[in-house]
Amino acid sequence: MARYILRRFLISIPVLVGVALILFLLLNVVPGDPVTLMMGEHIKPALIEAFRARMHLDDPVLVRFGRYMLGALRGDFGVSYKLQREVSGLIWQAFPHTVKLTIYSAFVSWIIGIPAGIFSAVKHNTLIDRSLMGFSLMGVSLPIFWAGLLMQYVFASRLGWLPVTGYYSIKYYIMPSVVLGWSSAGTVARLTRSNLLEIMKNDFIRTARAKGLSEPSVVACHALKNAMLPVITVMALQVAGLLGGAVMTESVFGIPGIGRIAVDAITHRDMPLLQGTILFTTAIVIAGNLAADIMYAFLDPRIRVEQANS
Amino acid sequence: MLQIRNLKTHFFTRGGVAAAVDDVSIRIPPRSIVGVVGESGCGKSVTALSVLQLVSRPGKIVSGSILLDGEELIGKPSKQMRRIRGNKISMIFQEPMTSLNPVYTVGRQVAETMILHRGASKAEAMDRTVEMFRAVGIPAPEKRLKSFPHQLSGGLRQRVMIAMAMACKPSLMIADEPTTALDVTIEAQILHLMKELERDMGTSIMMITHNMGVVAELCDYVYVMYAGKVMEHAGIFDLFDHTKHPYTQGLLNSIPKPSGVRGRLFNIEGMVPSLLRLPKGCRFSPRCEQAVRECFESEPGLYAVSPGHGVRCFLYRDCGDGGEAI
Amino acid sequence: MNGAEFDLDQELAQRDDATAAGRLKGMLRNNKVAAFSVLVIALIIAASFAAPLYSPYDPNKPSLSERFAPPSRTHWLGCDDLGRDQLVRLIYGARISIVIGLLPTSLSMLLGAALGMISGYVGGKTDFWIMRLADVVLAFPSLLLAMVVSYTLGGGIVSIFIALSAVSWAGTARVIRAQTMSLKEKEFVLAARSIGVRGGVIIFRHILPNCVPSLIVLFTLNIPGAIMNESSLSFLGVGASPPSTSWGLMIYRYKTYLLSYPWLAIAPGMAILIFVLAFNFLGDGVRDALDPYMKD
Numbered sequence: 001m002a003r004y005i006l007r008r009f010l011i012s013i014p015v016l017v018g019v020a021l022i023l024f025l026l027l028n029v030v031p032g033d034p035v036t037l038m039m040g041e042h043i044k045p046a047l048i049e050a051f052r053a054r055m056h057l058d059d060p061v062l063v064r065f066g067r068y069m070l071g072a073l074r075g076d077f078g079v080s081y082k083l084q085r086e087v088s089g090l091i092w093q094a095f096p097h098t099v100k101l102t103i104y105s106a107f108v109s110w111i112i113g114i115p116a117g118i119f120s121a122v123k124h125n126t127l128i129d130r131s132l133m134g135f136s137l138m139g140v141s142l143p144i145f146w147a148g149l150l151m152q153y154v155f156a157s158r159l160g161w162l163p164v165t166g167y168y169s170i171k172y173y174i175m176p177s178v179v180l181g182w183s184s185a186g187t188v189a190r191l192t193r194s195n196l197l198e199i200m201k202n203d204f205i206r207t208a209r210a211k212g213l214s215e216p217s218v219v220a221c222h223a224l225k226n227a228m229l230p231v232i233t234v235m236a237l238q239v240a241g242l243l244g245g246a247v248m249t250e251s252v253f254g255i256p257g258i259g260r261i262a263v264d265a266i267t268h269r270d271m272p273l274l275q276g277t278i279l280f281t282t283a284i285v286i287a288g289n290l291a292a293d294i295m296y297a298f299l300d301p302r303i304r305v306e307q308a309n310s
Numbered sequence: 311m312l313q314i315r316n317l318k319t320h321f322f323t324r325g326g327v328a329a330a331v332d333d334v335s336i337r338i339p340p341r342s343i344v345g346v347v348g349e350s351g352c353g354k355s356v357t358a359l360s361v362l363q364l365v366s367r368p369g370k371i372v373s374g375s376i377l378l379d380g381e382e383l384i385g386k387p388s389k390q391m392r393r394i395r396g397n398k399i400s401m402i403f404q405e406p407m408t409s410l411n412p413v414y415t416v417g418r419q420v421a422e423t424m425i426l427h428r429g430a431s432k433a434e435a436m437d438r439t440v441e442m443f444r445a446v447g448i449p450a451p452e453k454r455l456k457s458f459p460h461q462l463s464g465g466l467r468q469r470v471m472i473a474m475a476m477a478c479k480p481s482l483m484i485a486d487e488p489t490t491a492l493d494v495t496i497e498a499q500i501l502h503l504m505k506e507l508e509r510d511m512g513t514s515i516m517m518i519t520h521n522m523g524v525v526a527e528l529c530d531y532v533y534v535m536y537a538g539k540v541m542e543h544a545g546i547f548d549l550f551d552h553t554k555h556p557y558t559q560g561l562l563n564s565i566p567k568p569s570g571v572r573g574r575l576f577n578i579e580g581m582v583p584s585l586l587r588l589p590k591g592c593r594f595s596p597r598c599e600q601a602v603r604e605c606f607e608s609e610p611g612l613y614a615v616s617p618g619h620g621v622r623c624f625l626y627r628d629c630g631d632g633g634e635a636i
Numbered sequence: 637m638n639g640a641e642f643d644l645d646q647e648l649a650q651r652d653d654a655t656a657a658g659r660l661k662g663m664l665r666n667n668k669v670a671a672f673s674v675l676v677i678a679l680i681i682a683a684s685f686a687a688p689l690y691s692p693y694d695p696n697k698p699s700l701s702e703r704f705a706p707p708s709r710t711h712w713l714g715c716d717d718l719g720r721d722q723l724v725r726l727i728y729g730a731r732i733s734i735v736i737g738l739l740p741t742s743l744s745m746l747l748g749a750a751l752g753m754i755s756g757y758v759g760g761k762t763d764f765w766i767m768r769l770a771d772v773v774l775a776f777p778s779l780l781l782a783m784v785v786s787y788t789l790g791g792g793i794v795s796i797f798i799a800l801s802a803v804s805w806a807g808t809a810r811v812i813r814a815q816t817m818s819l820k821e822k823e824f825v826l827a828a829r830s831i832g833v834r835g836g837v838i839i840f841r842h843i844l845p846n847c848v849p850s851l852i853v854l855f856t857l858n859i860p861g862a863i864m865n866e867s868s869l870s871f872l873g874v875g876a877s878p879p880s881t882s883w884g885l886m887i888y889r890y891k892t893y894l895l896s897y898p899w900l901a902i903a904p905g906m907a908i909l910i911f912v913l914a915f916n917f918l919g920d921g922v923r924d925a926l927d928p929y930m931k932d
Contacts, residue, residue, distance in 0.1 A: 018772035026788045134669075137920070141912040143864060145871050146887055146905030153894050203408040209364055211396035211423050211474070214389075225413050244777035248868055262780065263872050266787050274787065278780050286775050301413055301458045 005294055012290050019282045020072070024065045027275050068275075077276035082268045087276035090261060095280075097167055098257035101180065101249065102242045104173050108181025109188050109238070114231070116185070117192025122219060124197060132189065139186030144245050148179045148252035165254030176253040180245045184238055191234050195227040202226075229300055236292030240285040311514060312338040312361070312399075312482055317374035319353075319360045321585075328585035330356040330369065332538035336516075338482060343508055343515040345529035345546075347522065347561070351582050353538040354518045358484045361516075362401060363391050379481070397427040400475035404487040406467035410459035416467075417455030420474045427478045442473040446503060465496035469503070476507060483507075484516045489524065501527050522565050526550065534558050537583055537593045540612070544619040554621040556598045592623070600625065656849045656926055663925035670921030673914040680911060684730035693721040695728040695881060704897050713903055717893060722900065725881050726907055732793065732882040733911060736866040737859045740800035745855050747801070748808025749847065753839050755809065756816025767813070770806035778803040782865055786874045796875050800862050808854050812847055819843050849926040856919035860912045867908050883908045 052058055056067065071078065077087035113136070120132040155175060156164040166172045199205065200223055208222040209215075247259030254260075258277050265274035319331035331353045338344045346354045359365045361376055363383065376383040378398060383391065395401075400423075403409045411419060420442060421435035430438065436455065443451030446469045459467055468488060475483050485504065489497035505528060508515055517528055525532055526546070533543040534557065542555040553559050560578040580597040583589055589596050595605040604624055612620040613629045621629075664671045687695075699719035707714045713722035755766040773781070782799035789795030816839075819825055825842050833841075867884030869875030876882035883904040890900035 014768065015771050015775055018768065019775050022772060023784065026784050029788065134917075137916045138909075138913060141860060141864075141909055141916050143867055143871075143884070143887075143905055143908045143912075145868065146901070146908065149887070149891055149894055149901055150905070153898055157895055203403055203405050204411040206364065207401075207403065207409045207471075207474075208411070209395070210362055210401040212392040212394070212426060213396075213422075214392055222411050226411070229413075240777045244779040247779060247783075248871070251872060262783065266783060266872075266874055269787075274784070278776075278784060281780060282776055285777060289775070301415075302460050 001297070004297055008290060008293050012286050016283055016286055017069070019286070020069060020279055021065060023275060023279055023282075024068060025061065027271050028061055028064070072279065077279070078272035080265075080270055080273040082265075082270040082273070087273050090273065091258065091276055091280050094256055094258050094261050094277075097255050098243070098246050098250070098259065100173060101176055101246055101255060101257060102239065104177035105179075105181035105184070105242055105245075105249075106235070106238060108177050109185040110235070112182065112185035113188025114192050116189040117231075118196060118219070118224070120189065120193045121196035121200070129193075133193070136186035136189040139182050139184075140190075142183055144179055144183050144248045145252050147182070148175065148249060151175045151179060152252070165252075167255045172253075172255075176249045176255060179252075180242060180249045183245060184241055187241070188231070188234065188238070192227065192231050195230050196223055199223045199226045229296060232299065233292045233296050236288045236295065239288035243281050243285060311340045311379055312336075312516070313375075313377040314357070314361065315375040315377070317357065317360055317376065318372040319356050319365055319369060320372050322368045322370065323586075326586045329538050330585060331360060333374075334535070334538070334540055336533055336540070336543075338514050338516055339531075340481070340514055341508070341512050342530045343505070343517055343528050345517045345519060345525040345532040346535060347519060347525055347532060348535035349520060349582050351537075351585070352535040354535050355486055357535075358401065358486050358516065358518055361484060362395055362399060363388075364395075393427070396423050396475075396480075397478045398480050399482045399484065400478070400480045401484040401486065402468070402471045402475045402488050404490050406464055406471050406488075406491065407459075409471055410467060412459055415456050415458055416462065416470045417457075420470065420477055423474055423477045438477065439473070442477055443470075446470075446473045446476070446507075447499075448473070464492050465499065468492060468496075468500055472500075472503065472507070476511065476513065479511055480513055482514045482516060484518070486518045487520070488517075490519070490521070497524075504528065522561055534561070537588065538585060539593065539622065540620075541594065541622045542620065548616065548619045552615075552619070554615055554619070554626060555623050556600050556625075557594050560597075656852065659925045660852075660922065663921050667921045667924075669917050673917040673921075676910065676914040677918065680730050680914075681734055684727050684734065687724070687727050691724050691727070693724045695720060695725045704893075707899070714897075714899060716890065716900055722903060725886065726883070726903060729881040729883050729886060729904065730907070730911070732870075732876055732880060733863050733866065733908070736793075736796060736800065737863040737911075737915070740797050741804065741855060741858045741862050743801040744803075744805040745808055745851060745858070748805035748854075749812050749844075749851055751805065752809035752812025753816050753843055753847070756813040757820060757835060757839055757843065759817075763813070766809065770809050773803065773806040774810075776803070778861070779865055779868055782869060783872070783874055786869060791874050791877060793876050793880060796866055796869055799869075800865055803865075804858050804862065808851075808858075811850060811854060815847055815850055816843050819846055853919075853923045853926050856915065856922045860915040860919065863908070863912050863915070 056064060059067075068078070075088050077091070079085065080087055080090060083090065116132050116136065120129045123129045152164050152175065155162045162175055163172050196219070200219075205218060205222060208218045213221065243259070246257060247262060249255070250257045250260040251263055258281055262274060262277040262281075264270070265277060314334060314336040317331050317334045318329065321328040321330050334353070334357055336344070336346065336357070346357065348354050356365060356369065359369075360371055361383070363371070363386070365371060371384055374384065378394065383394070386394075410416060417436060417439050420439045421430075421432065424430045424435040424438055425432065428435075439455060440451045443454060448454050448466060448469050454462070454466075459470075462470065471488075472483075488504070489500050492500065501524065504515060504517075507513060515528075517524070519525060529546050531543070531545055532549045534541045534549075534555065536557050542549070542553075542558045544552070544554075549558065550562070553562055557578070564577050578597055583593060583596065589606070591604070591606040591608055592598070592601070592610055595601045598605065602624065610622050610624045610627070612622050613626045614620055615626050615629045664674065697720065699715070702711070702715045702719035703717060705711050705715040705719065711721050711723070713726070716722055716725065751766050751770075755763045781803045782796070785799035785802055786795040789798060819842070825838060828838050828842055866875060866882065867887070870882045870884030871888045873888065876885050886904040887901050890897070890904070894901050
């Protein structure tokens with residue numbers, strides 16, 4: 001088991017390096033000179049030269065990449081052009097907000113998605129099933145930012161129940177979490193349903209019925225554990241979707257999380273900040289995938305036992 | 311003990327209604343092994359699932375009667391029916407690979423039946439499971455309790471399935487092609503085991519198979535099904551020595567014989583007809599070498615050629631009606 | 637569950653729905669929601685591309701006297717902050733969603749299919765590197781990667797186009813690779829290989845045709861994501877830029893007036909919801925019809 005985890009961990013390192021490389025290349029082949037872009041057109045050439053030298057902008061790309069990676073390993077992502085502060089400090093400041101938002105909305109999506117999926121599968125091909133699935137498709141098709149605006153309009157501006165924007169207490173997180181969670185609840189529900197239906201087609205379900213188990217017992221004892229294995233994987237994979245969605249949600253609700261920083265960095269063409277936030281986010285996603293695989297291995301005897309024996 | 315009378319199980323599909331089981335009557339006396347034989351799609355599995363009331367949509371039992379020790383099973387409330395499944399009637403399936411739940415140990419899966427029907431505690435059930443494992447010939451039973459299905463070979467898995475089916479000492483075990491997925495040597499062992507269990511524990515077996523060899527090895531009495539109907543039924547010796555129905559003759563002739571005449575292996579021409587487009591008249595007529603005009607026009611009944619030997623074929627009409635087993 | 641030997645469904649499937657096209661037709665006959673979705677999509681596409689033929693207003697010409705005009709007989713959905721007709725702008729704005737929904741998706745589909753088949757068929761080092769690249773691309777949250785690409789290219793519709801093509805090929809490549817690998821072991825491919833048919837020919841003659849149903853499924857399922865990503869990018873200000881209109885951009889513009897003139901921002905969001913939902917319903921139907929593993 002330990003070996004399996006270690007192997008999985010080692011596989012994800014080159015992926016992370018690949019991500020960093022692609023990101024670095026994309027951001028460093030920007031047409032136009034980043035210094036002029038940043039400092040404006042009318043700046044003394046000498047200043048530009050000095051700046052370029054300080055930032056080592058004239059070294060070959062791969063050398064700069066190596067230097068960047070070495071720094072990143074020590075937690076140094078460079079300095080923001082715009083804010084003139086350490087990127088890592090800005091990220092650590094923003095990260096807790098994003099974590100909160102992601103956890104709350106993941107929670108919302110499971111609470112809505114998993115029961116809806118199970119119910120839909122049990123009531124397969126009935127009106128309930130169809131309406132639940134139509135509803136979940138609606139969640140998937142809803143533009144997050146627009147839903148956020150609508151909620152703000154209705155619950156904050158019109159009804160005055162909730163604050164419009166901000167991040168000061170859990171009250172501020174209700175709307176963002178519901179909006180973000182709702183959109184991924186659809187995915188969770190559909191996945192739970194399709195897995196459960198797939199599992200219910202298995203021969204061992206017929207065996208369980210032939211044993212004399214009641215239908216709820218068949219579903220709860222024999223189908224659900226099998227069906228939840230892939231769902232757990234998706235829960236961790238969801239992290240990617242939620243982090244992506246967090247970008248939108250944070251912008252709409254004024255939460256100063258990672259996504260918000262990334263958007264600001266794009267607006268101000270602040271390359272080090274953009275690079276740092278995206279690399280960081282992607283690293284979290286990769287860690288999420290890793291966690292999913294490990295969890296899966298713990299839960300599925302077919303993997304767990306094999307690894308223990310080998 | 312088990313009497314199936316005029317059972318009709320239909321499948322209501324988009325393309326029409328398919329009579330997968332069409333007026334089938336089967337009797338399984340106590341302490342006997344009864345074979346149900348036929349090609350794929352003849353309705354033998356659906357008959358078995360009908361007994362346990364496990365036919366799922368779009369299939370439905372339309373009419374008929376299934377009596378277990380005189381007790382009607384059709385229309386029984388599902389709660390009472392569940393008390394019969396796994397307890398009085400149990401079932402094993404073709405694929406031992408997929409018939410066991412991969413995420414639970416085999417011990418737990420066998421014990422579950424006893425906890426459910428006998429109200430045994432977990433420890434008691436586990437002890438009984440060890441006994442059952444020993445009875446079905448699983449080596450090192452204590453150790454095997456904690457194995458997961460994927461760690462066992464196909465033969466061992468089928469033994470686990472049998473242990474599960476026999477756990478509550480049912481009066482009937484339905485075996486749906488239990489050896490089809492196994493190697494020939496393992497198949498012989500499993501068949502031997504089933505015969506032993508029938509003798510020692512007094513459980514009757516309904517053996518569903520397409521393999522005439524298995525029938526010859528195991529069964530006391532045989533029903534031959536074709537496209538949803540029983541074509542011939544007879545005691546094992548009558549069936550092999552006094553084969554009547556052209557279809558049964560075809561089935562027996564297509565078994566390769568080591569001592570037989572060399573040359574082309576006999577096969578029945580044509581295909582099993584679709585249940586949605588059954589031919590007019592006898593449903594075997596398009597493939598029958600002995601068919602006469604009447605065979606294409608009207609359906610034959612079951613005629614009794616001798617006591618306990620019925621044939622659905624106009625060739626034996628002179629023997630008179632009343633070929634039903636019951 | 638009908639018993640292992642009862643293959644009625646299969647028999648039915650073989651009878652009237654042998655080809656992918658046949659199965660799609662059958663699906664549209666039986667699945668009313670999917671059929672309705674096709675109608676909605678067709679209507680939106682036709683309306684937006686034929687707009688210059690019938691539209692009484694220029695979508696970009698301001699008319700100061702009609703600023704924030706409420707919905708009326710002359711302006712069905714009212715006018716925006718510059719007095720431009722909202723409905724006409726919505727109809728024109730659909731063009732970007734349509735183009736973005738279809739073109740990058742097709743492009744990434746071609747790329748993904750080609751790389752997937754090569755990866756699966758050739759195997760070895762080629763396979764290894766293509767799949768590692770796919771891993772890397774899949775590790776990025778797609779919206780963020782699209783943001784970065786669009787940053788590099790300086791925003792605008794073309795950069796969205798490239799960004800969206802670059803992010804969605806990897807998923808397709810994985811599916812097609814898996815399928816190619818299993819097809820490669822099938823008897824008909826083995827037979828072709830055993831008589832010395834060249835790899836390229838086998839890929840085109842034997843593997844590609846068998847991947848077509850999966851490609852159709854992936855295509856319809858990828859469209860809504862692309863449309864959604866475009867509107868998100870435009871809303872964030874890194875996508876379509878004026879004067880071209882996009883629904884995401886409209887919401888971005890009109891959110892300022894949410895309190896006083898809420899319908900301005902509500903209408904384009906509704907348009908996205910309807911369009912994406914229609915594609916999702918259609919995609920569901922297509923998958924059920926073509927993907928043998930998803931069939932109930």
